[in-house]
Amino acid sequence: xxxxxxxxxESSCDETGVGIVRGTDLLTNTVSSSMxxxxxxxxxIPEIASRAHLDALVPALQxxxxxxxxxxxxxxAIAVTSGxxxxxxxxxxxxxxxALAVATGKPLYAINHLVAHVGVGLLNPRGGTGGTGGSGxxxxxxxxxxILPDNLGALLVSGGHTEILRIxxxxxxxxxxxxxxxxxAGEAYDKVARIxxxxxxxxxxxxxxxxxxxxxxIRFPRGLTQPKYMGTAEEPGRHRYDWSFxxxxxxxxxxxxxxxxxxxxxxxADIAAAFQEAVVDVITSKAVLACRERGITxxxxxGGVAANSRLRQLTEQRCSxxxxxxxxxxxxxxxxxxxxxxxxxxxxxxxxxxxxxxxxAPDSSMP
Ligand code: KG4
Ligand code: ZN
Numbered sequence: 001x002x003x004x005x006x007x008x009x010e011s012s013c014d015e016t017g018v019g020i021v022r023g024t025d026l027l028t029n030t031v032s033s034s035m036x037x038x039x040x041x042x043x044x045i046p047e048i049a050s051r052a053h054l055d056a057l058v059p060a061l062q063x064x065x066x067x068x069x070x071x072x073x074x075x076x077a078i079a080v081t082s083g084x085x086x087x088x089x090x091x092x093x094x095x096x097x098x099a100l101a102v103a104t105g106k107p108l109y110a111i112n113h114l115v116a117h118v119g120v121g122l123l124n125p126r127g128g129t130g131g132t133g134g135s136g137x138x139x140x141x142x143x144x145x146x147i148l149p150d151n152l153g154a155l156l157v158s159g160g161h162t163e164i165l166r167i168x169x170x171x172x173x174x175x176x177x178x179x180x181x182x183x184x185a186g187e188a189y190d191k192v193a194r195i196x197x198x199x200x201x202x203x204x205x206x207x208x209x210x211x212x213x214x215x216x217x218i219r220f221p222r223g224l225t226q227p228k229y230m231g232t233a234e235e236p237g238r239h240r241y242d243w244s245f246x247x248x249x250x251x252x253x254x255x256x257x258x259x260x261x262x263x264x265x266x267x268x269a270d271i272a273a274a275f276q277e278a279v280v281d282v283i284t285s286k287a288v289l290a291c292r293e294r295g296i297t298x299x300x301x302x303g304g305v306a307a308n309s310r311l312r313q314l315t316e317q318r319c320s321x322x323x324x325x326x327x328x329x330x331x332x333x334x335x336x337x338x339x340x341x342x343x344x345x346x347x348x349x350x351x352x353x354x355x356x357x358x359x360x361a362p363d364s365s366m367p
Contacts (some may be wrong), residue, residue, distance in 0.1 A: 004076040004349040005102075007064070009057070012085025012113050014044050016056035017108045018064040019339025020075075020348050024124050027068035029339035032056045035201070042200045050088035050363045063133025064338070077355065079345025082110035083366030084160070090362035098358045105307055107355035109345045112366055114161060114303075118154035119170065119347060120340035121300035121327035122160065125204030148347075149325070153177075153296035155287045157311065158303030159186035159203075162243055164287045166296060170347045177290045178241025181224070185279055186305045188245035192252050192275050196268050207308050213273030220251050220278040222268075226286075233293055241290040247279055251351050280311045288318045307334040 003023025010017035014034045020027040032051030038044045065072065080097035083090060101108035112138075154165045154174075163181040166174070183191065186203055193202020198209065223231075223244030231237030252275050259266045291299060301315055312328055319326040333339055 003165040004346055005070060005074055006077045006079055006342045006346040006349060007072075008116075008270055008338040008340070008345055009093045009097050010077040010081045010116075010336055010338045010341050011053045011057065011060075011089050011112070012081045012083070013089060013336055014038060014049050014052070015336040016053050016060050016093075017336060017338030017341070018057075018060040019337055019342040020064055020068040020070065021123065021339060021342040021352065023346055024122060024343070025068070026123050026126060026339055026342075026343070027335075028064050029337050030060045030067065030101070031332075031337050032060060039200060042194070044086070046086045046088050049086055050092055053089055053097055055340045057092060059097075060338075067192045072106075074231075075104070075106055075313035077107045077109060077349050079109040079111050079341050079348075081113045081116065081341050082356075082360055083113065083363035085113055085362075085364060087362060087364040090364060093174075094360075094362045100216045101358055107349075108358055109348050110356040110360045111341045113160070113173075113341075114156060114366075115170075116340040116344040117158060117306075117334075118156055118165075118167070118300040119304035119332045120329045120337075121302060121346035122148070122152075122347060122355075123329070123333070123339070123343050126330065147297040151295055151297045152300065153287075153291050153298065154302065155192065155283070155315070156303045157185045157283060157301070157305035159190065159305075160184050161303065162245075162283065162305075164241055164290045166294060167300075170344070170351060171353060176238075177294060178243070180243045180245060180287060181239065182244050182246040183249065185243075185245060185283060186303070187248055187278060189305065192272075193248050195249070195253050196266075196271060198268075198272075203305060203308065206276055207310070209269050210276045210310065211266070212274040213269030213271070215265065215270075215273040215277035218255060218274040219272035220248055220255075220274050222278055222282040223233070223247050225282060241286055243282060243286060245279065248275065276308070276310055280308070280314050283311065284318045285351050286316045287315070288322050291319075291324050292322055296324065298327065302329060302334065302340075304335050307331050333347075
């Protein structure tokens with residue numbers, strides 16, 4: 001049997017995505033975003049996002065099928081993000097996917113958006129586009145089988161989550177090793193960007209500006225790294241693998257205030273670079289520590305912040321130094337898209353998992 005042809009639909013936030021994969025090969029990834037309509041509000045407005053999905057979904061579907069040069073008839077299964085995300089936005093994708101499944105008789109898979117963010121790392125690397133050197137997905141084995149490495153970990157860094165996980169199976173046998181106890185990393189980027197008046201969304205703006213700054217000009221705190229939280233490998237402290245970013249955000253605000261109070265120009269690029277270094281340093285050091293101590297040898301990096309250039313660079317360096325194989329998705333597969341949904345759907349089909357049927361409801365707060 002050939003590998004399954006799976007169409008994936010993503011509509012959990014502001015991106016309308018349709019992707020098509022064949023097994024672990026990416027055929028197409030069509031994304032349109034309503035971000036421009038949200039920028040002036042400084043955040044995604046759910047009702048605007050839902051309406052934008054309604055406008056964008058059918059054209060995205062048609063474009064994806066045309067680009068992949070396949071018909072709906074040839075598709076083996078449909079996968080759709082069923083949570084977490086904005087309820088109304090999720091509803092548009094879920095209803096569209098159910099309608100397609102009913103109309104075509106194809107099996108339908110409800111997909112957890114967060115698992116898809118890391119599962120996308122299982123796709124085969126494309127001919128060198130966007131990926132970081134040397135890393136890539138797990139290679140296809142040509143057989144009708146999912147190919148999860150043993151001892152697989154996932155580092156999920158997004159606007160809502162910062163977690164290091166051990167993945168025992170692609171369904172949902174996932175163990176949480178560590179996570180943020182307050183803000184997610186992406187949230188910290190967005191809040192700090194606001195403090196620095198860099199606009200919304202803040203992650204990409206800080207990433208760009210940090211390149212012009214000196215990360216060593218200021219030293220911001222690394223949360224939960226004190227011995228009382230870390231403990232030792234034998235006697236781990238309560239937050240050995242956990243992160244905290246709210247103190248860092250406050251430290252940035254204080255720093256800006258000090259420059260302003262002194263009537264000095266705020267060194268925005270240096271602050272952006274030093275903030276980014278603090279985030280990326282503590283994320284990578286704790287993630288690598290957790291992997292080394294728990295025998296994890298392969299790590300999937302995923303989530304919107306995985307698009308960050310410094311995070312990609314330092315994770316590669318530190319994983320490589322620790323003998324851990326890192327799977328980094330290409331940039332365009334880090335932010336929300338349909339290909340990651342299709343990729344995870346294909347893993348479920350290949351694992352022989354039963355489809356979800358059409359009676360599931362979107363779950364905006366899915367764990
Ligand atoms: O995964 P995602 O698209 O949405 C969630 O599911 O949360 O992640 C969005 C987050 C935002 O906080 C955004 O600022 C951040 O990812 N982000 C970045 C970069 N690109 C997106 N953060 C840092 N550097 C980037 N280049
Ligand atoms: Zn996401």
